[in-house]
Amino acid sequence: MFRNIKTVPHVLFGRGSFDRLNEILAPKRSESAAFMVFLVDRVFENRPPADRIPVEEDDRLLWIDTTEEPKTGDIDQLVARIRSSADRLPGGIIGIGGGSTLDTAKAVSLLLTNPGPAADYQGWDLIHYQAVYHVGIPTLSGTGTEVSRTAVLTGPDKKLGINSDCTVFDQVVLDPELLQGAPPDQRFYTGMDCYIHCVESLKGTFINAFSRAYAEKALDLCREVFLEDSPDPDDKLMMASYFGGLSIAYSQVGICHALSYGLSFVLGLHHGLANCVAFDCLEEYYPQEVEAFRRMLDKHDIRLPRRLTADLGAEQLTRMTDVALILEPLWENALGKDWKQIMTPEKIRQLYQRM
Numbered sequence: 001m002f003r004n005i006k007t008v009p010h011v012l013f014g015r016g017s018f019d020r021l022n023e024i025l026a027p028k029r030s031e032s033a034a035f036m037v038f039l040v041d042r043v044f045e046n047r048p049p050a051d052r053i054p055v056e057e058d059d060r061l062l063w064i065d066t067t068e069e070p071k072t073g074d075i076d077q078l079v080a081r082i083r084s085s086a087d088r089l090p091g092g093i094i095g096i097g098g099g100s101t102l103d104t105a106k107a108v109s110l111l112l113t114n115p116g117p118a119a120d121y122q123g124w125d126l127i128h129y130q131a132v133y134h135v136g137i138p139t140l141s142g143t144g145t146e147v148s149r150t151a152v153l154t155g156p157d158k159k160l161g162i163n164s165d166c167t168v169f170d171q172v173v174l175d176p177e178l179l180q181g182a183p184p185d186q187r188f189y190t191g192m193d194c195y196i197h198c199v200e201s202l203k204g205t206f207i208n209a210f211s212r213a214y215a216e217k218a219l220d221l222c223r224e225v226f227l228e229d230s231p232d233p234d235d236k237l238m239m240a241s242y243f244g245g246l247s248i249a250y251s252q253v254g255i256c257h258a259l260s261y262g263l264s265f266v267l268g269l270h271h272g273l274a275n276c277v278a279f280d281c282l283e284e285y286y287p288q289e290v291e292a293f294r295r296m297l298d299k300h301d302i303r304l305p306r307r308l309t310a311d312l313g314a315e316q317l318t319r320m321t322d323v324a325l326i327l328e329p330l331w332e333n334a335l336g337k338d339w340k341q342i343m344t345p346e347k348i349r350q351l352y353q354r355m
Helices: 017-029 072-084 099-111 184-203 209-227 233-249 255-267 271-279 287-299 314-325 328-335 345-353
Strands: 010-013 036-041 060-064 092-097 134-138 150-154 159-163 171-174
Touching: 010 017, 010 233, 017 036, 017 092, 017 134, 017 171, 036 099, 060 072, 060 099, 072 099, 072 150, 092 099, 099 134, 099 150, 099 159, 159 255, 171 233, 184 209, 184 233, 184 255, 184 271, 184 287, 184 328, 209 233, 209 287, 255 271, 255 314, 255 328, 255 345, 271 287, 314 345
Parallel strands: 010 171, 036 060, 036 092, 092 134, 134 171
Antiparallel strands: 150 159
């Protein structure tokens, strides 16, 4: 079925583009003297680019702890904090950081205008009202959250995104200079999220010319960044992330992402690392791509954690399996409409036991 997808309406790309943020926000500030809320990864506290954030007198700058991935309860607390600090809605929510911070910004912008707790909106198209204007500024590249319609959250019972056209950022600023200084492991794991997006999009049953065009280019860029000594790797990785996100907007991810959600929910692994742990065990489904992934690991001297599930009990394995099975569109994309006959709960448990 053809879908009328929504993409980010305004994109600013280029080195130094972060310094145009005040110019971007100026029209929103002029509307009823609106204030801005900056949600910034705490890793940047007392270091660049925090010193260049255009915070004005009535604005709020809130530091986001990304030690763990965002939880629905975290979103509820942030929304309550913002509401209690003013008698009106902010003119904009600006997320500055990696995927967790950007997902937090998207979710907060939605919950400021939609009543109830964030957990009520985990799923597909459950949002009723437009979000507060929101801007995404990635400082890591690979997740594609800067262009996606999803804000991934861990709730009391599941890890699942708020999937809605209203989730999509109104503006993104893609400044490759902001990627400088990222820890090598974190940069790699986040970049591999993009690589795996593209593999699962291209190998999936939902593939189409739109998705293929973006995924093939993003995959080429990932190979240049992680298998070659390519010039301008940060610029290329930033565009690979953006194109990879566009690819899955009109198709879907697959087996690896479904399994990674279970790993994150039970073991608390960050999304990029969880994807890498899962993908390393999926040569049955993506043989050439897993082989290339292992060459990338070696080239960048990444020591991927292994045997993480060796000591898990039956209850934990069942919970991981249940979380993975919720993601039915991902399984259908990977294996077709009869996926339940192919990927049984027992088969999923066996895959987890290899990790």
